[in-house]
Amino acid sequence: MQIEFGWSLDGTAWADGAGATGRVRMGPRALVQLLQTRLALTRPSVDPAVRVAQYSRAVAVADHPWARDSFEADPWSTATTLLSWRDAAVAAGAQLRGAGALPERIDALCAIEEQRTVAAPAPGAADDLREIVDLLADDVSWPLGIEVLQCHEVPDHLPGLWPRLLTLLEDAGVRIEQLAPAATGRPELTVIEAEDEWTAAETAARVLAGREGAPLQVLAGTDTVILDQELHRRGLPALGVAEAAADRTALQILPLFLSIAVDPVDVQQLASFLDLRVMDAPEDGRDHVGLVPARVRTRLLDALADEPGVGGPAWQRALAALEVDEKVSDGGLAFARTLSDLVTTPIPPAALTPSRLRAAVEPLGARLRALGQGDPGLTRASAHLQVLLDVLETMDPDRALAPRELSQIVEASGGRASSPFARPEATTAWRTCSRPAQLRPRGGDVLWWGADREDAHTGVVWDSVEIEALTALGADILEPARLAALTTDAGLRGLRGAERIIVVRTRRRAQKATAPNALLAHLAAERAAPGEGVADVLAQLTLSPGETLIDGRFELAGSRRPLQRPAPTRIPPPPEDLTRQVDPAPHLVPRSLSYSQTEDLLGCRQKWTYRNGLQIRAASVATVPTGNRMVGSLVHAVVEELVNTAESEDRSGPPSGERIREEITAQVPRLASELQLPGREVELATMREQTVRSLVEFFDRLGAAGLVITSVESKFAEPLTLRLRRGDVTVPFTGYRDVLAEDAAGDPTVIDLKWTYAAKKYPDLFDTGEALQLASYAWSLHEDHADVGYYLLSQGEFVAANPALDPHGRPTLDIADLWSRGTRGMTDALDAIGEGRVDARSGQILLDAGQDLSTSRSDAKKTYESARATARAEGALVVDARCDFCEFALLCGMRGDAS
Known part of the structure; x- marks a missing residue:
């Protein structure tokens, strides 16, 4: 065997060895591995x-x-x-x-x-090298099978044990030859600098497409993902260069699993784990394969959407439903049980020991093995888990691990995973490598893609006293400058072996400015006249992508390609009319109505059509409550529990502040568990005290007004007849009344609880007679003397006409008139939808005022206030459907690129 050895040749393919049988190119690590094999020193690798x-x-x-x-x-x-x-x-x-x-x-x-x-x-790589040196020093006469070792570098200039190793190889019969510098001239150098990677990729692809089969070496200094897209557009094979990274999907499975195994459980992370899809769907399947079986995933995500916590009634109902679901496999049901046990009894941080962790991740390992079946992503995830188990095996099983230490261990156990884009495709005309030293000095052209500056790797830096001590211990410490020079000289040898170098790079990458590779400065220095700076030389050699276009053709460094300028495309302006005229759809009639559907019908008929008529919904993982919606649900549940337990607690008056505080603490794990996460202690404490003050005020004010709560969260379903042009339709109008109370005369009062920081919204709706939600609750009671009002939980204020509740002297809400206007609006909307005319009313109001989603909220509110006033004068209602938060804004045309 003949070996061409170079300090920077690791990673070079064996086929690069000049094409002759028995001749290979190797770097230090490859040579060590070869010698381990020949000397019977191989051992299982250790992560x-x-x-x-x-x-x-x-x-x-x-x-x-x-x-x-x-x-x-x-x-x-x-x-x-x-x-x-x-x-x-x-x-x-x-x-x-x-x-x-x-x-x-x-x-x-x-x-x-x-x-x-x-x-x-x-042992590590350093021990492997030491072991080979020690064995060869014992005068082993083992046949190495190596005839010649041709070195690019002078052996004595190599660091550490390498000069000693090469001497021992020579003593063992290997002929050590110093490769003479290749007869290289000064290659022609052209630099193309683009402002962005897309323009650079287009230029590089044109160079490759215009070669007409001429041999070329491609030096990919960075990933070629975007360049490969441009090559595919031209019918050319991809280069498939993409670095391994620690943030690949396969390496995120284990950290995500552990994040829900340790107390406190983050329900958003739990939802992400439930929704995680790890394999593409089979050809006859409807869904991608997830770690959690599809039916289990759906049930548990719906439970989280109802109650953003674990272990509560919604979670238990979901598990009970899975137990009787015949379509759930035994394995899926077992995994659901295990997962539920894991998140309902997570590992306390103080008990985060290797033994607890090993038991916790066991079901994940079983699930990965069951799904894997050779899938590379899941195989990599299984390897990640196995390394973690090996690490835990070395530790005291009862030693407590800090969460930060566990995170470091998990990250280190994963290492780096290959990119899905690292898939080179067959090509005979181009040879691709990733480092300048790997170039074959055979002349011809080199396309250098992404020639950006790289940080020099000089190894560990020792001070002079430490160097003296290490030298006394047998070390040979190479100066950092000499170590860096080995890499620089190797790169220059590869580049100088070309006849022409075409550099294509970008001035910015990943939104950061880039600098040219330092080797370009060396090449430019060879061309500098006396007194001329390197930067000036590079500037003279640099072209913009536009300068490669000559007379309608692309011409650069021997590559020629005809170009055709497409006709300019005029990007259409945003739509002025959001109304969609489609075929009549008389079948789109609601099976039931609720206030939220009523809001959609009045505010945006397209929104109702997409969401309720066509059943287009956001993914369950996107509907897990958070923020104000989560806190509002929590406080609603607290009020419900306080009222329902009053009799069992033998309490006739309002609950005390301490009792309210206890109930909040009890409900948080079920309905707002994310507030228990580290770093959110102040937010939780602030919310708790704000709620306590607000609810104390709520119960005290009701008592002072002579109102007694009779029910909370009371469900109703009342028949509502809508007189459509295509015939009368009767549907149940459903909902929940937050708080229902009675005065001494038995007259009812409905209070709707709101947790909001929009302090003016609900008072304005009440004062202008547009509080349709309150009107729907009063209508459902069929009482002539029903009173209604809001209670703003975050502000601790009532909004009502009853002066005992609200001293602002608000007018009495005209329930009959408001409900009549609401049903008329619902009827008009369903008539229009049935006839195929579907508009986006809220968005249209903005467009008619010359506004869009970029308009400030304060200006948009003024526009809606004007539209509401106009509608009131006409006996109608306008509802702000909040286009800025709508998930259908892309479908209606309010959001997105109109082109």
Whole structure:
């Protein structure tokens, strides 16, 4: 075997070895692996995270005073850093053993190394190199099968143990040859700089498309995802260069699972886990495959949408429904039970031990294995889990882990996963590599994609005293500048072997400014006249993408391609009329109506048609309550429980502030569990005290007004007849009355509870006679003397005509007139929808006023106030459907690119 060896050649394909049988190109790591195989030194690989965990035990046993405080504060990071220093010292040739007075850092490394017999970390790459050197030094006459080792670098200029290794190989019969510098001239250099990656990709794709089969080497200094899209547009194969990363989907499964296994449970994370799809659907399937079976996912997500917490009535009802659902498999039901047990009894942070974690992740491992069946993403997720289990196996099973330490361990266990875009496609004309040193010095052209500056990797930096100590321990420490020069010289050798270099780069990438690769400065310096700066030379060699277009053709560095300028496309203006005229749809009649549907019919008929007529809904994961809606549901439940338990608590008067506070605390895990997350303590405490003050005021004011609560959250379903042009339709009008009370005469009062920071909205609706929700509640009672009002929970104020509740002297709400206007609006909307004329009224009001979704909320409110006043004068109603929050704004045309 003949080996071409270079310090920067790791990652080079064996096929790059000049095409001759038995000749390969190798870097340091590849050569070590080959020698391990030939010398029978191979061993199972050990994940870096496992080595850190093992080394952490050695650090703890050594208990060196220099590292003690850091290790106690952050054991994982400290062990990781110490291990990297230890490996660097071993690779440099140091024998880490105590030898008199040493610098503190070196002394700590030696003290830890002496504990290898007690807590031995698995060997790493540095140990592999040391083991080979030690074995060859014992005069082993094992046949290596290597005839010639041709070195790009001078052996004595290599760092650490490498000069010694090459000498031992020569003693073992391997002929070591110094490769003479290739006869390279000064390649022609052209730099194309674009403002953005899309323009750069288009230019690079034109270069490749215009080669007409001529050989070319592609040096991909960054990922080629966008370039590959441009190549596909031209019918060319993708280069498929994309770096591995730690944020791939496969590596997010385990962290997401652990986030719901540790107390407190984040219901938003739980919803994300339930909705996580990990495999594409089979060809005959309707849904993508998720970690959680589809029917289980739907039931539990609906429960979270009702109650954003776990373990409450909605969650239990969902589990009970799954138990009797014949379409749920035994495995799916078992996973649902396990998941429920996990999130209803999560691991307390104080009990976050390796043994508890191993038990918690066991069902995830079983589920991944059941679904995997060779799927690369799930196989990678299973490997992530297995590494975590291996790390936990090295630890004391009862040692408590801090949440931050667990997060570090999980991240380190995942490593980096390959990109789904890293899929090169077959091509014979181009050879692709990712580093300049990997270029074959065979002349021809090189297209350098993404020639951006890279940070130099100079390894661990030791001070002069430490270098002296390590040298005494057998190390050969190379200066950082000389180490960086090895990489620079290797890159320049590869580039100078080309006849022409075409650089295509962008001035900005990922919204950050970029700088040219340092190797371009070296190439430019060779062309600089006396007194001329490198920047000036590069500026002379740089073209913009527009300068490559000559007489309607693309021409650059031998690549030519005809271009056709498309006719300019005029982007249509946003629609002026949001009304959709479609075929008549008399079948779109509601099976039942509620106030929320009434709002949609009056405010935006398109919204009702999409949501209720066509049943287009947001995904369940997007409907899990949060913010004001979550807090409002919580306070509603608190009021309901306080009223319903008054008799059992033998309480005749209003509840005390302490009783209200207790009930809030009891309901938070079921209805607002996200407020228990770390960092939200102030928000929870503020909400609790604000609610206590508000509810004390609520019950006291009702009592002072002589009102007695008779029911809360009382459901009603009253028949409503709508006289449509195509015939009368009777549907149930349904809803829940928040609070129903009676005065001494038995006359009812309905109070609707609102948690909102829009303090003027509901008083304005009441004062202008447009509080349709209150009118619907009063209508459902069929009482002539029913009174109505709002209670604003966050402000602690009533909005009502009863002066005992609200001293502002508000007018009595005309229930009959308001309900009549509301039913007339519903009838008109359903008539129009049945005839195929569907408008977006709220959006149209904005457009008619020359406004859109970018209009400030204060200006939009003025527009709606004017529209409401006009409608009142005509005996109609206008409802602000809040287009800025509507999930259908893209469908109606209010949001999105009109082109």
